[in-house]
Amino acid sequence: MGTDENLKLLPLDDMHRAAGARFGGFAGWSMPITYPLGVMKEHLHTREKAGLFDISHMKLFDVSGSGAGDLLSHACPLGAGSLQHGQSKYTFFLNEQAGILDDLIVTRLGEEHFIVVANAGNAAGDEAHLRNLAKNFDCKIDALDHAFLAIQGPQAADVVRDAGIAGTELAFMNGFAPKPGWFMSRSGYTGEDGFEIGLPSGEARELATRLLADERVAWIGLAARDSLRLEAGLCLHGQDINPDIDPVDAGLAWAISKPVREKAVFIGARALLDKIAAGPGRKRVGLKPDGRQPVRSDSVLVDVDGNSIGLVTSGGFGPSAGHPVAMGYVGKHFAAVGTLIFAEVRGNRIQMHIHPLPFTPHRYHKG
Structure with missing residues (x-):
C-alpha cells in the first residue's frame, strides 16, 4: 500500500519509513500497517515482551474550567465530578437514541481539568459536538496537537521504568501529567498491561528512540493492533459499535454506573434507560x-x-x-x-x- 497524498502523516512518519514499515490509509491517516517483523510476530512480541505503537492519529482534547465536569457529564453517560483525581473511565458520546457516536477514555487530571481521548475517524465530529455543547458551560476545550505513543505488553512497565520515565506506580485506568505538555495513562487496546503517552512531537521522537533502544521493544503496526484488540474482545468503533448500536446490545452498559443512570442528565438518557429496562x-x-x-x-x-x-x-x-x-x-x-x-x-x-x-x-x- 502506498501513501495517498490526501492522507495525513504521523509526526514520526520518517521513523516508521526508516524502520521499513508498510503503510496504508486508516481514518484519513497514512499508518504503518506492518513492519519487517510481520503481523504474526508483531502480535506475539506484544503478548510476550513490549510493543511500541504510534497512535498519533487519535485525538486528545483538554477540557478545563469550572463547568468542565458538568459538560462531560452531559456529553457522556459519566459522573465526571465523582472521578478521583487521576482516574480514567471508559465512556461514550451517545445520540438521542443512545447510539454510540464514539467511545472514549476520560481522565480527571485536576479539580477542573480533564483529558478526553477520542478515535481518529471521529475526531472532527467529536470536536464539533463537544464545542457545540460547551457553549452552555463555563469551560475551555483545547484540541491538542500531540504525538501519541502506546507501549503494551508484560514487559512494558519494566521498559518504562528502565527508561527513567515516571508513572509505573499507576494502576490500570489511571493517568497523570508527568511533565508540562505530557499526558500519560496506564491503559491500552491490546488486553495487556501498558501505557499511552501524549506529548509534543519533538519530545516524542526522543522518547521513541529511547524506548526502541531497549531490546525488549519493537515497533508494532495497525494490523497487529487489530488482532490484539480482537483477541481481547475490545470494540472498534465503525465496526463493532456505531451510531446504530447502543451500549446495551454491545454489552457495554457496565461502563455506566447506577448513580449516572439515576441522575440521567446525559444525552440519550431516556432512550438508554428504556433499553436497559427492556433488555438487549x-x-x-x-x-x-x-x-x-x-x-x-x-x-x-x-x-x-x-x-x-x-x-x-x-x-x-x-x-x-x-x-x-x-x-x-x-x-x-x-x-x-x-x-x-x-x-x-x-x-x-x-x-x-x-x-x-x-x-x-x-x-x-x-x-
Whole structure:
C-alpha cells in the first residue's frame, strides 16, 4: 500500500519509513500497517515482551474550567465530578437514541481539568459536538496537537521504568501529567498491561528512540493492533459499535454506573434507560470458527435452518489464541456460549460456535 497524498502523516512518519514499515490509509491517516517483523510476530512480541505503537492519529482534547465536569457529564453517560483525581473511565458520546457516536477514555487530571481521548475517524465530529455543547458551560476545550505513543505488553512497565520515565506506580485506568505538555495513562487496546503517552512531537521522537533502544521493544503496526484488540474482545468503533448500536446490545452498559443512570442528565438518557429496562434485542458475542478459515466482518450469520440471525463485525486469525477469532451480533436467543451457528462466506457455510469473550485473558495491572 502506498501513501495517498490526501492522507495525513504521523509526526514520526520518517521513523516508521526508516524502520521499513508498510503503510496504508486508516481514518484519513497514512499508518504503518506492518513492519519487517510481520503481523504474526508483531502480535506475539506484544503478548510476550513490549510493543511500541504510534497512535498519533487519535485525538486528545483538554477540557478545563469550572463547568468542565458538568459538560462531560452531559456529553457522556459519566459522573465526571465523582472521578478521583487521576482516574480514567471508559465512556461514550451517545445520540438521542443512545447510539454510540464514539467511545472514549476520560481522565480527571485536576479539580477542573480533564483529558478526553477520542478515535481518529471521529475526531472532527467529536470536536464539533463537544464545542457545540460547551457553549452552555463555563469551560475551555483545547484540541491538542500531540504525538501519541502506546507501549503494551508484560514487559512494558519494566521498559518504562528502565527508561527513567515516571508513572509505573499507576494502576490500570489511571493517568497523570508527568511533565508540562505530557499526558500519560496506564491503559491500552491490546488486553495487556501498558501505557499511552501524549506529548509534543519533538519530545516524542526522543522518547521513541529511547524506548526502541531497549531490546525488549519493537515497533508494532495497525494490523497487529487489530488482532490484539480482537483477541481481547475490545470494540472498534465503525465496526463493532456505531451510531446504530447502543451500549446495551454491545454489552457495554457496565461502563455506566447506577448513580449516572439515576441522575440521567446525559444525552440519550431516556432512550438508554428504556433499553436497559427492556433488555438487549441482540447481543455482541465472541465467535469461533470450527476450522482454520477466518471469517471476516460483514459475513452474515445464520442458524441451522439457514435463517439470518446476525452479522460478523470483526474477524481474523488470533495468533495467541491459535485459531480464527471473530465478534459479531446475534439475536439474544442464539447468544449462549456453545451455540452452533454458521457464517456465510462466498457461498459456503462455515460452522462456528458462540465463544466467551475475551479469547485471551486480560492482563491489566490492577495495582
